[in-house]
Each structure stands twice: as C-alpha cells, then as structure tokens.
Amino acid sequence: MSVGWIRIERKLFDHQFFDDEPMSEREAWICMLTRAAWENTQHRVGTQMLNVPRGAFYCTQRDMAQTFGWKSHHRVQGFWSRLTDAEMIEVRSAPRKKCLVIIRNYEMYQSQYRQEQQPTETHLKVIKTDPPAAQSSDMERRERLLVAMGLNPMGRTPSGRTFGTVNDMFEASKWSADLGLSLDEQLAVIGEITAHRARAGEPPPTSFKFYTQPMARYAALKNGPKLEPDAKGTATNATGRPKIRAKAKNGI
Known part of the structure; x- marks a missing residue:
C-alpha cells in the first residue's frame, strides 16, 4: 500500500x-x-x-x-x-x-504539514513549507500533554480509544487563551492530577474537559491577590482573610 x-x-x-x-x-x-x-x-x-x-x-x-x-x-x-x-x-x-x-484526529494528521496561511500556488508550482520547528510545534504540544496525562504520545489507549483529537485540542486551547496559562503550567497541573490518580489506582480521565476546572482553579490562585503574613504570621490576602488551601479531590 x-x-x-x-x-x-x-x-x-x-x-x-x-x-x-x-x-x-x-x-x-x-x-x-x-x-x-x-x-x-x-x-x-x-x-x-x-x-x-x-x-x-x-x-x-x-x-x-x-x-x-x-x-x-x-x-x-x-x-x-x-x-x-x-x-x-x-x-x-x-x-x-x-x-x-x-x-x-485532524490535528494528528494535518498540523505537522500545515502552513500558517492557505497556499495560493497551484500543484504545478513549488509550495514553500514552514520551518521544521514551526511545523512540529502543534504536534509537540499535543504529545507533551498526552504524556503528562499518562498516555502514549499518539494518544491511543489499549482499548482503542483516541485522545488528543481536534475537539480535545480545542479544549486545551482555552487553557492558554482564556485562562492565560503557559504550557509548562498546564503540564504541571496535569502532572499533579496524573500522580494523584495513579496513587489512588484510578485510570486516566476520559476527556480533556476533565482538566479545565482544575486549570481554572490554578489560574484563579495564580492571578489572585498577593498573600502577606499578618501580625500572627498567618498568610492572608488583601482582605485580611487567611489563605485557603485549594486542594481538590483530583489533586489540584
């Protein structure tokens, strides 16, 4: 073939x-x-x-x-x-x-070869491609997210299910665009959840949407008011209330 x-x-x-x-x-x-x-x-x-x-x-x-x-x-x-x-x-x-x-799987098959703009040349002309680093950036991001989730880089599970689909990657794009989290911050959140679920003997989540709420909590803590010690040495925020440890059952 x-x-x-x-x-x-x-x-x-x-x-x-x-x-x-x-x-x-x-x-x-x-x-x-x-x-x-x-x-x-x-x-x-x-x-x-x-x-x-x-x-x-x-x-x-x-x-x-x-x-x-x-x-x-x-x-x-x-x-x-x-x-x-x-x-x-x-x-x-x-x-x-x-x-x-x-x-x-549109992301898997297309991102590595796509151009940032649609080509205007015909098939009879040479089409200029992106630099290798630009071609692989989307694929590399997808693979790093999948590995952090405890999955193989291709996103395939033993049962045949596929993760990292175009729908999944669209959800992941919100973590950057809407929440302002860097890829390293996203990987840190996912890694903590993965480690927590592994210790509890729980399987990986079934959707990227599972991580959106923990990402939002992390972003809220990251962008919240700076904590300062009060007279007793207790960390407080700008309102004077003590710091609340935001530890969810999924590890964040």
Whole structure:
C-alpha cells in the first residue's frame, strides 16, 4: 500500500475540468476534509455566530447530499453513521437543522504539514513549507500533554480509544487563551492530577474537559491577590482573610 501524503487544493471540487457526477464514498471523505476549517473560526447560523474549531465544519445533510451528488440525505446519514462508528468523525446537532461535523484526529494528521496561511500556488508550482520547528510545534504540544496525562504520545489507549483529537485540542486551547496559562503550567497541573490518580489506582480521565476546572482553579490562585503574613504570621490576602488551601479531590 502507498504511504506518505499529498496536498490537495480545496478548489479541486469546483474545477470546471471535471464533470458533475455522483461522488464515491472515498471522494466524499476527501471533500469533507477540504471543507474542514484549517484554523479556529466562526460560522453564522441564522442570527447566531457559532464557533468552528479547527478540523470541523457546519452543514446540513441535505447540503452534503447535493454536494456529493447523492439522491438522498439518508445516504449521507448512513455514511456519517459508519464514519462515526469507525471514530473518523463526530457529529453534533446545531441550530436550524445544521450539524457540526468534527474530523477526528485532524490535528494528528494535518498540523505537522500545515502552513500558517492557505497556499495560493497551484500543484504545478513549488509550495514553500514552514520551518521544521514551526511545523512540529502543534504536534509537540499535543504529545507533551498526552504524556503528562499518562498516555502514549499518539494518544491511543489499549482499548482503542483516541485522545488528543481536534475537539480535545480545542479544549486545551482555552487553557492558554482564556485562562492565560503557559504550557509548562498546564503540564504541571496535569502532572499533579496524573500522580494523584495513579496513587489512588484510578485510570486516566476520559476527556480533556476533565482538566479545565482544575486549570481554572490554578489560574484563579495564580492571578489572585498577593498573600502577606499578618501580625500572627498567618498568610492572608488583601482582605485580611487567611489563605485557603485549594486542594481538590483530583489533586489540584
């Protein structure tokens, strides 16, 4: 079987050279990959602006049936169902009968080769790639988070479950963007939780969302008022109240 990868331009499916004809399921899958957002963005649905994580897109089943050239949206429904069972996509309901389709493992397969901007050159020209350090930064961050969680760098568990999906990495991006935590701080929080659960004989959490609340507590303590000793030597904050040790049952 062939190995390696190639770049495919999104406009391939609009090129006038090719006839309009029903797509095979393989072509439909490639079409879905070209539709996925290459960076976090937003999509308007009615009067709402909805967040679109990298590696996902909004659509309706009827829209996709028309795009694929298929006679019924029921075929799209069945196709998506099999892709979901194979853990290749995740489909979530959205307003106005739309769906948010998330490509599983998009980060694993795309981040190492992506450009910070979409290429404008055609396949007949040489496409300049990012420096190696820039290409590997997203992958390295993902791997370090997974290792800190007690998982292997690829995010696969013995049961076949995959961690570090595009949805997971979108959740992790909030720890930096919303909470202002550095990667080292995130790894420290995760490492303490992992050690605590290992001592208790508990398995790793089932989702990156498990860590968001401890991250928020850490950020609150980090950004809180500076503690000063009072006359009795007890650490107090600006209100004069004694310092509260924020030790949660998950180790933070």
